[in-house]
Amino acid sequence: MKKADIQTFFTRLRDANPEPKSELKWTNPYTLVVAVSLSAQATDVGVNKATEKLFKIADTPEKMLKLGLGGLKDHIKTIGLFNNKAKNVMAMSRMLIEEFDGEVPRDRAQLERLPGVGRKTANVVLNVCWGEPTMAVDTHIFRVSNRTGLAPGKNVLEVEMKLLKVVPKDFMVHAHHWLILHGRYVCKARKPDCAICSVADVCAYKAKTL
Helix, strand or coil: CCHHHHHHHHHHHHHHCCCCCCCCCCCCHHHHHHHHHHCCCCCHHHHHHHHHHHHHHCCCHHHHHHHHHHHHHHHHCCCCCHHHHHHHHHHHHHHHHHHHCCCCCCCHHHHHHCCCCCHHHHHHHHHHHHCCCCCCCCHHHHHHHHHHCCCCCCCHHHHHHHHHHHCCHHHHHHHHHHHHHHHHHCCCCCCCCHHHCCCHHHCCCCCCCC
């Protein structure tokens, strides 16, 4: 995609949604990192349903440990892979207390040390919580980047590095949200809604469904 087309692409997404927000519900850095770690291979809607009651009683690492593994599992049993995720959340909570005074670190390397937290989760937390210009590449962003020609790559890290290069600085803080939402609601996996797409004319996808 040409530089001018990329500018047009993000300008239109911004015009349609100037202040995009994460669809995950959270109240503080700790509940955000928990919610994002629970969202792997699960929908934001499903995670929000499970955490609505959970975060009212366990919104800090200390309260989560007090709730216990069994109590946590009861709250998140509707989420896929909940057994393993529950173990990670408890281990993460313990590490936060023992090594970080109960505070979520504002540092990618330290975040990635936490059980259940990978590069994508760390990028989401840094961006959503502190407004850092990171690019958390999920399945939606990977698909949109490749399909449109915005930042084609063979794996998520390759796409992330390309996006960090090509996305204009003015758009970086919200770029990952615009791309996720575009992929979730317009540029869908099975059949993209090209007819309602605001950026169809700058998209390189050859099999447009106009």
